Amino acid sequence: MDGISLRKIFFGLLCTGCFGTTCNPGAQAADCALFLHDLGKLKGMMQRQELLTRAITECPDDYQINYYYAYHLERLRRYDQALHYYEAAIRMQPDFAKGYFGMGDVYLALGKNKTAIDSFSKGLSLDPDNVWAKRSYQKALQQDKSGSHGRHEETGWEAKPQEEPKEVVAAVKEDTQAVPPAQDTVQAKPAAEEDSSSPLTAEGFVQSMTGDTGQQDTGGQGHVLSMQIQFEISSGELTEEAKAMLDSVVCKALQSPELQGRGFEVAGHTDNSGTPEMNMYFSKIRAMRVRDYLVEHCGVATARLSVVYYGQERPAFPNTSRKNRMLNRRVEFRLLP
Numbered sequence: 334m335d336g337i338s339l340r341k342i343f344f345g346l347l348c349t350g351c352f353g354t355t356c357n358p359g360a361q362a363a364d365c366a367l368f369l370h371d372l373g374k375l376k377g378m379m380q381r382q383e384l385l386t387r388a389i390t391e392c393p394d395d396y397q398i399n400y401y402y403a404y405h406l407e408r409l410r411r412y413d414q415a416l417h418y419y420e421a422a423i424r425m426q427p428d429f430a431k432g433y434f435g436m437g438d439v440y441l442a443l444g445k446n447k448t449a450i451d452s453f454s455k456g457l458s459l460d461p462d463n464v465w466a467k468r469s470y471q472k473a474l475q476q477d478k479s480g481s482h483g484r485h486e487e488t489g490w491e492a493k494p495q496e497e498p499k500e501v502v503a504a505v506k507e508d509t510q511a512v513p514p515a516q517d518t519v520q521a522k523p524a525a526e527e528d529s530s531s532p533l534t535a536e537g538f539v540q541s542m543t544g545d546t547g548q549q550d551t552g553g554q555g556h557v558l559s560m561q562i563q564f565e566i567s568s569g570e571l572t573e574e575a576k577a578m579l580d581s582v583v584c585k586a587l588q589s590p591e592l593q594g595r596g597f598e599v600a601g602h603t604d605n606s607g608t609p610e611m612n613m614y615f616s617k618i619r620a621m622r623v624r625d626y627l628v629e630h631c632g633v634a635t636a637r638l639s640v641v642y643y644g645q646e647r648p649a650f651p652n653t654s655r656k657n658r659m660l661n662r663r664v665e666f667r668l669l670p
Contacts (some may be wrong), residue, residue, distance in 0.1 A: 365392035370402060371574070380405035381405060396425035396432070403435055412439050430460035437469060439642065448479035465614070476477060524627075532562070533578075535585035542668045543591050557667045559649060562623060569618030579623065594637070596669035599624050601642040602649070604658035613644035625663050639669070 340662045366386040375381045385402045391601040403418035416439050423432040433456030439448035453470035458461065541558045562579070571579070584594055601620030603612040620640045627633040650657040 352465060358443055361633060365395045365398060368392060369397055369401075389422065394425065396422040396429055400432055400435065401428070401433075407435065407442075410442075412443055415439050428459055430456040430466075432456075432462065433459070433471070434463065435474065437466070437494075441473050441476070444476075446473050449473040461602045531582065533582055533635045534584050535589065538582055538586035538666075539589050539591050540597075542586075542666075557665055559661070559663045560666045562619075562664045564619055564622075569615065569622045571622055576630075577628065579626055580630070583627060584633075587627065587631065587633050587637075592668075596637045596639070598665075598667040598669055599638055599640050599666065600665040601640075602647055602663050602665065603645050604648070604661040605645045605652040608656065609644055616642035620664055634647060 345373060365388070368384065368391075372384055372388070372389065375384060382405060382568060385398075385405050388395075388398045389402045399418045399422040403422065406412075406415035406418065416436060419432050419435040419439065422429055423436075426432070433452045437449045437452035440446075440452055450470065451475045453466055453473060456466055459469060491501065511605045538558060543557045560578070560583075563568060565572060565574045587597070588593075599620050601616030601618075601623075603616050605612070607615075611618065617640075620642050624635075624638045624640050628635050634635050645652075645661075648657075648661045649663065650660050
């Protein structure tokens with residue numbers, strides 16, 4: 334009897350932390366949940382990296398921590414490492430569709446189309462309504478059919494692998510042209526100004542880029558013009574109205590004598606509706622769509638247009654009203670030096 338009592342006491346001491354904390358799974362689970370909670374609040378790349386590095390060390394058996402760590406590595410284009418943690422997440426939670434989608438994105442980025450198709454298929458069998466996975470799956474099928482190996486910058490949204498300024502989510506580079514370093518996060522204006530009574534014209538675009546009245550960016554590195562280019566709902570597809578605007582305004586302006594041959598940065602922005610990850614994705618594909626349209630339909634040389642995307646990180650106005658949110662969903666053109 335005494336032996337049984339002693340064993341109970343010894344076990345109790347272990348599990349209350351007197352001899353360590355490893356026998357307290359409840360506390361560990363709470364810590365892992367706290368990591369996930371804090372992760373949702375962080376927007377800066379360096380902040381997320383620091384938190385995820387601690388989280389994966391302290392919660393190596395949490396499938397969600399493994400998933401987010403893999404996603405972070407994928408953004409840094411550390412694909413082999415990302416695959417390792419995506420696979421770990423699936424081993425821990427075999428019905429975790431996002432893990433398969435993450436693997437599919439990585440394989441697609443690596444040009445392994447058949448393996449990507451297999452991963453997306455498995456994920457879609459678990460989550461058949463996932464719009465993003467469906468699109469990536471179709472992309473993998475198209476690339477496999479055409480024999481294309483794809484381009485990594487067009488799968489998912491990725492960040493620059495270089496260290497970023499603290500408290501700032503840096504713009505993501507999409508081609509080989511040099512882009513100036515990211516400035517401090519732009520502060521939103523107090524309120525949206527009244528809309529201009531006259532629509533933007535090609536002449537107005539040129540004047541904004543070459544005249545003294547054009548808006549300068551925060552670093553004084555070039556004139557900036559914001560445009561409310563309309564896209565299909567929850568899509569990167571341009572509306573017919575947007576195509577007409579690009580044809581009548583931007584195409585003509587870029588072909589004008591004043592701007593012919595000049596380089597531009599095309600920057601995508603969103604409001605704060607949805608998750609930061611989703612907004613980053615939307616800002617990317619929309620800026621790329623505008624760039625591609627100008628190249629394919631206006632004859633603008635690809636080398637003249639570089640793409641960056643900020644998601645919700647640089648609002649022009651506070652996201653406090655429907656009108657302001659609409660104005661924050663924009664594509665900006667910046668004249669490069």
